[in-house]
Amino acid sequence: MERNAIGQGLRRSEDARFLTGSGRFLADLVPAGAAWAEIVRSPHAHADIVSVATDAARAAPGVLAVLTGADLAASGIGGVPADEKLIHLPGTPEDVAFSFRPPFPALASGRARFVGEPVAMVVAETAEAAAAAAELVAADYRERPAVAATEAAQGGAAVWDEAPDNVCFRWQAGDAAAAQAAIAAAAHVVRLRVRNNRVHVGALETRGAIGSFAGGRFHLATGTQMPHGLRDALAGVFGVDKSAVHVTVADVGGSFGIRNALCPEQILVLFASRMLGRPVAWLGSRADGFLSDYQARDNVADVELALDADLRFTALRVRTLAAIGAHLAPKGALSPTANTPALAGVYALPAIHVAVTGVFTNTAPTEVYRGAGRPEAVNLVERAVDHAARELGIDRLELRRRNLLAPAAMPYRTRLGLLYDSGDFPGTLADALARHAPPPAPRGWLRGRGIAHYCERVAVLGAENAWLELRPDGRVTLLVGTMSNGQGHQTAYAQLLADRLGIAADMIEVVQGDTDRIPSGGGTGGSASLAIGGQAAALAAADLIAKLTERAGEALEAAAPDIAYADGVFRVAGTDLSIAWHALAARLPEALSAHGMWKPSGPSFPNGCHVAEVDVDPETGAWRLAAYTMVHDFGTVVNPLLLEGQLQGGVAQGFGQAAMEQVVHDPESAQPLTGSWMDYAMPRADDLPGLSLVSRPTPSPLHPLGIKGAGEAGAAGAPPAVMNALLDALAPLGVRDLDMPATPFAVWRAIAAARL
Amino acid sequence: MNRFAYASPATVTEAAAATGLVAEAMVTFDESAVLKAGGIDLLDLLKLELLTPSVVVNLRAIKGLDAITQDAAGNVAIGAMATLSQVAEHPLVRGSYPALATAIAGAAGPQLRNVATLGGNLLQRPHCWYLRSPAHHCLRKGGGHCFAIHGENQYHAIFDNHACAIVHPSTAATALVALNAEVELHDAEGATRRLPLEDFFVGPDDDIQRENALRPREVLTAIHLRKPASGTRMAHLRQGEKAGFDWPLADVAVVLAIGPDGVCREASVVLGAAAPVPHRARAAEQALQGRHPGEAAAGDAARAALRGATPLSLNAYKLALFETLVRRAILAALA
Ligand SMILES: Cc1cc2nc3c(=O)[nH]c(=O)nc-3n(C[C@H](O)[C@H](O)[C@H](O)COP(=O)(O)OP(=O)(O)OC[C@H]3O[C@@H](n4cnc5c(N)ncnc54)[C@H](O)[C@@H]3O)c2cc1C
Ligand code: SF4
Secondary structure, eight states: OOOOOTTOOOOOTTHHHHHTTOOOOGGGOOOTTOEEEEEEEOSSSSEEEEEEEOHHHHHSTTEEEEEEHHHHHHHTOOOOOOOSSOOOOTTOOTTOOBSOOOOOOSSOOSEEOSTTOEEEEEEESSHHHHHHHHTTOEEEEEEOOOOOSGGGSTTSOOSSTTOTTOEEEEEEEEOHHHHHHHHHHOSEEEEEEEEEEEEOOOOSSOOEEEEEEETTEEEEEEOOSOHHHHHHHHHHHHTOOGGGEEEEOOOOOOOTTGGGSOOHHHHHHHHHHHHHTSOEEEEOOHHHHHHHSOBEEEEEEEEEEEEOTTOOEEEEEEEEEEEEESSOOTTTTHHHHTTGGGGGTTBOOSOEEEEEEEEEOSSOOBOOOTTTTHHHHHHHHHHHHHHHHHHHTOOHHHHHHHHBOOGGGOSEEOTTSOEEOOOOHHHHHHHHHHHOOOOOOOTTOEEEEEEEEEEOOBOOSOOEEEEEEEOTTSOEEEEESOOOSSSOHHHHHHHHHHHHHTSOGGGEEEEOSBTTTSOOOOOSOTTOIIIIIHHHHHHHHHHHHHHHHHHHHHHHTSOGGGEEEETTEEEETTSSOEEEHHHHHHTOSSOEEEEEEEOOSSOBOOEEEEEEEEEEOTTTOOEEEEEEEEEEEOBSOSOHHHHHHHHHHHHHHHHHHHHTOOOOBOTTTOOBSOOSTTTSOOOOGGGSOOEEEEEOOOOOTTSTTOBOOOTTHHHHHHHHHHHHHHHHHHGGGTOOOOOSSOOHHHHHHHHHHHHO | OOOOEEEOOOBSSOHHHHHHHHHHHHHTSOTTEEEESSOHHHHHHHHTTSOOOSEEEEOTTBTTTTOEEEOTTSOEEEETTOBHHHHHHOHHHHHHOHHHHHHHHTSSOHHHHTTOBHHHHHHOOOOOHHHHOTTOOBGGGTOSBOSSTTSOOTTSOSSSOSSOOOOOOOHHHHHHHHTTOEEEEEETTSOEEEEEHHHHBOOTTTOTTOSBOOOTTEEEEEEEEOOOOTTEEEEEEEEOSSSSSSOOSEEEEEEEEEOTTSOEEEEEEEEESSSSSOEEOHHHHHHHTTSOOSHHHHHHHHHHHTTTOOOOTTOTHHHHHHHHHHHHHHHHHHO
16 A cells, blocks of 8 residues: 655545536535525616515516515624724724724615625526516616726715715724835835736636525535634524534535625525525526626735835835725725735835725625735735836846845844744745746747745634544544635545555545534635644644554553554554554444644745746737746645645636736726626636746744645736736836736737837 | 527438428527527527527537538538538638638637537627626617727727727638638528628628628528639738637738739738628738738738728727738738
8 A cells, every 4th residue: 555645746536526527516405495596686886776676576486585685674684794803913003993894784775886786586496487586576776876996986976975985994004104214215216006906706616505494503505615604604694603503515616715705695595595494595607706706806006115225125115095895895804904914025124014995886895815915915015126126227136136035034023013934035036047947939029027026924814623533444534624615625634644644545534514513613715724724634643643552552452652653553662563553443332533723823934936937929919928937935745736736726817817807897887897708808728838836845833744835825926927027028118017917908008108 | 598499400411401491490480589500609698688589499400511512613612500620620621721720720719619610600799798798788789879989998899880899709700701702591481592701791880780681580501612713822810818718809811812923913801800890901902912912012001901990999909909910911821
C-alpha cells in the first residue's frame, strides 16, 4: 500500500463523482412532494411600489401561496442581517459607526431599489405553474430617478431617504496626521485614481434553496461556505433557537464568497414551507443570478504615494469610494474596510492612512469575493508603485528593491497593524524574475511586463473543530465544519489525515455540510479551511492515535508508553509484538471517537510575486497574455495538484477582472445590461497561457503543520500584474493610465487619447 | 420559457421531399410555429421569452439538408442544416472558399460549432443587449425608441445606425456576402426562390423589426456559391474581446480576383459587426479595382472603407479597428 503523505499530488477523489454526473447538487435534492417557488423581481432600478396585486396569481392553477413584503412585515420575521459594527484597526476612531444601516427585508415593500430585488414570491405545485403565476402578479410602480455609478452616488438620487447623501458609512484606519505630514514634507508625491470594476461572480451552479419545516424545526438545503453561520443567522431571522434550524449542504458548484452570506430567497423558502407545511424549493435561473446574486468589488480610490529624495516611500494615503449597492449585504462592509491592511503590501511604509466612504447605489448589493478587499488593496498599492516609477523616471525594479521589506526586518508590524511573521520579499521578486521566461513577442506588437507583489493576511476566522470516528472495519470518518465549494476538501482532508494516521486516504470519509451531524463550524472563507480546519483534523488524528495506543496496550498486554505506532502497525518497543490498524479496529466494541480543536493565535501571511507578460497590437488595442509566472509562499503544501488548481482559478478570475469582466448598467435607467453570458465576458481557458507556478515555501511559524492558506492568492495578484504589464507595453505610446477592464476598446481609447 | 409542442418532421428522400414534409408540418401549425435548426440562438430567445411559440419544429430529422455538394460546373451548394464544423472542415469549402472556412472556424466555440447550423447562423437574431433585455422595449421590439444610440453603444454599428444600431451577428455572412453567395428558400407549397444573400438581409430602413426577407412558412434550404474564377484570393480576419466563444468586435472578408497581369479585376470587401447588415465597403472595392494591389492600395482601400461612417458616442474605436483589419485582410489575401 502506497502511503498517502502530505506533499503528494493526490488526484481529487471527488472528481469521479463530478465527471460522471453523479455529484449531488441542489437541483438533485428536491424532495418528492415539494412545492416550487418563483420570485417576482423589480423591473426598475428605483421605484415606489404603489401596490402589488396578487389575486390573479393566487387564482391561477396550482398556486399555493403568493407572498409580498406586506406579508413578511406582518409576520414579524427579520430581514437579511448585516454586520452591526465596522472593524477597528489602528487609527480607527473609537466611535466609528454606520451612518445608516438600512433594513433588508426578504421582499421589498414600499420601495424597490435595484433591478432584480425580490418583490413577491409565488409558490405552486410545479415550477412551471409558479413561473406562469408569477407573470400574473401585477405590481404597480412609480419610477424614481436612479443612481448606478459609484462616483455618482454622492449628489445623485437618494437610494434611502434616511441617507440623503447615499452614505452608508465613513471609516478610516492608519495615522492621518503622520500621512499628511509625510506628504507635505515629501520630495515627490504621485497621485492616481484606480477603479476596481464591479464583477458578477458567476458560480457555475446557480443559487437555490430548499426549505422545509417539520416537528418545529426548519431545514434548509442550500449552497453555502458556512453552514453553521447560516444556521445562526436564520435562527436570528425567525427568532428561534439555533437548535431549531438545520442546514445541510451537498456538492456546491462554486461560491468564491457570494454564498457566504444569507440571501433573501433562503429566508423565503423557509417562511413558505412553515406556512404551507411542505417543502418549498427555489432553484434560481442564470437570469436570476445575473440580476440578484450579490456582486463584488466596485470601488474607486484616489491614491497618493509620497517619496523622499532617495525615492524611498514615506507615506501612502488612500481615499476610497466603495459601492455597497442598494442594501447592506451581510458582509457588505467587510471588503473595503477589514482587509485594507493589505495596502501595506511588501514595503517599508512609514505612514499609511486610508479613508473609505461606503455609498448606496441602485444596484445589487456587493459582498465578499475571492480575497474580499485584499485584491482591491493590492491592486491600489501595486499600481501606485509602477505609476511612481514611470512618473519619476526610475526603473520599476530598482524602485521596488529600494522599498521592499528586508528579511532582517521580520517580524515587522505594518502601520495598519499587522505583524508579518516571516517573508523573504526580495528573494521572491528575484526568483519570480529569474523563473519568468516568456516566448518572443509577435512582430509589430508591443510587449509589456507587469509585477505585482503581495502579502496577505489570511486564516483569520476563529476556531475550527474536527471529530474523527474509527469504525470496527478500520475506516475513519472526519466531521468538520468547513465546507467545500469545489476546492477539493474531501481530497485534502483525507490526504492530511492519511499522513497523520498512516492509513490510505481512501479509508477516510469526509463529512461536511450538516449542522446536525457536525456540532460546530467556522466555515470556509479567507483561505482558512486547511490552515485552521486542517490543523484541527491533525489534532484529532493525534487524539485518535493516543486512544488507539491505549487499546493496543490492552490488546498486546503492554503499557501504552511502550507502544509506538508507524505505518499502520502498533508495536511494543523492543519486541516483535504488534497489532495492525485493522485488527485493532476490529476489536472495538463500537466506533471510537476523537476530537481536535484549533484556534490560531494569529493570522498567517502567505505572500508571493506575480509577473505577467502581455503583447498589445497597437493598431487595434487587442492584446493577449503571453506568459505568467507566480512565485509563492504558502507554507507547507499538502497537495500541489490542488494548490495549482486554486492558483489557476484565482489567476483566471483576477485576469478576468483586469481584462474583460464588468457589470454594465445603462447610465440613465440603471438597468443592468449584462444580463447573460452573452453580454458578460468571462475568461476561458484559451484566454490564458500555461501558468508557471513556483513554490517557495517557508512554513508558517504560528502553525504546527506550517500551512498558510492559498485559496485567494491568484486573484490577489493578477489584476495589478496584468494592468502593470499593459501600462508598461503602452508607455512608449504615452499612455499613463488605464482602467479595468482593459478591453480592446479601453486599450485603444487609451492609445488614441495619448496620441492627441 | 413557455410551454410549446414539439414537432420533428422526417423524411427518407432528398431535400425537395423533405421540404415538402416541413411544409406540410408547418401549414398544420399556426403562425407561432418556429423552426429549430441547431437551436443555439433559439434556446436563448425562448429563455428570454423574446419568442413564445406554440410549436417548435425541428429541422434536424430531415435527411439531406446538411449536404455539401459540388455540381459539374464546380459550384458548391451547402445545405442549410450543415453544422458550422462541417462547413469549416469540408474540403470543398477549405479548397475553394478558404475565407469562409476561416470565418466559420473562428466563430463561437467548438462545442457551439458542432451544433449550430449555417442556416441558423445566418438567421440568428442580433445580440444588442437592449434587445435581449426584457426591461427595454426598444424600436426593434415595437417600442418607441432606440436605447443604444444614446446609451451603451460600444458594440454597436458604425454605419447605417441612425434608426437602430444593431450589428449583424453572423460571421459566416460577412464571408458569404463577400463571396456573392445566394440563398435558396422553400415555401409551404413546395415552391422555391433564390436570391443573393446580400439582398436577403434587411436593414432597419426597410423594416426595423426584421433582419432578413424570410417569409412566414419559408425554410432556408441551401447556400449557393459560384466557382471562384482563377486567380481569386481571399481572406477573413476577426478581432474579438476574447480568444473565443464570443462574437467579434469587428470582422472583415476580402475576395480579390487578380488577373494574370497582377491587376485586381474585381474586389469584394465586406465588414461584419459594422452595420445592421453585412456592410459592403464599395469605396474600398473601387480603391482596389484596376490596381496592382499591395501595401499602398491596401492602405487606400482601408481608409476608403471607413468613409461615411457615423460612429456613436462609444464606438469610434471601431473605425481604427476596421481600418487595420481591412488593410491586414487585403494583405493576407495577397500573401
Ligand atoms: C458564446 C457564443 C458565441 C458566438 N459567437 C459567434 C460568432 O463569433 N459568430 C457568429 O456568427 N455567431 C456566433 N454565435 C451565434 C451562433 O453561431 C448562432 O446562434 C448559431 O449559429 C445559430 O445556429 P443554429 O443552427 O443553432 O440556429 P437556431 O438557433 O436553431 O435558429 C436560429 C434562428 O433561425 C431560424 N432558422 C434556423 N434554421 C432555419 C432554416 N433552415 N430556415 C428558416 N429558419 C431557420 C430559427 O427559427 C431561429 O429563429 C455565438 C453564440 C454563442 C452562444
Ligand atoms: S440598436 Fe436596435 S435593437 Fe438595440 S436598442 Fe436600438 S433599436 Fe433596439
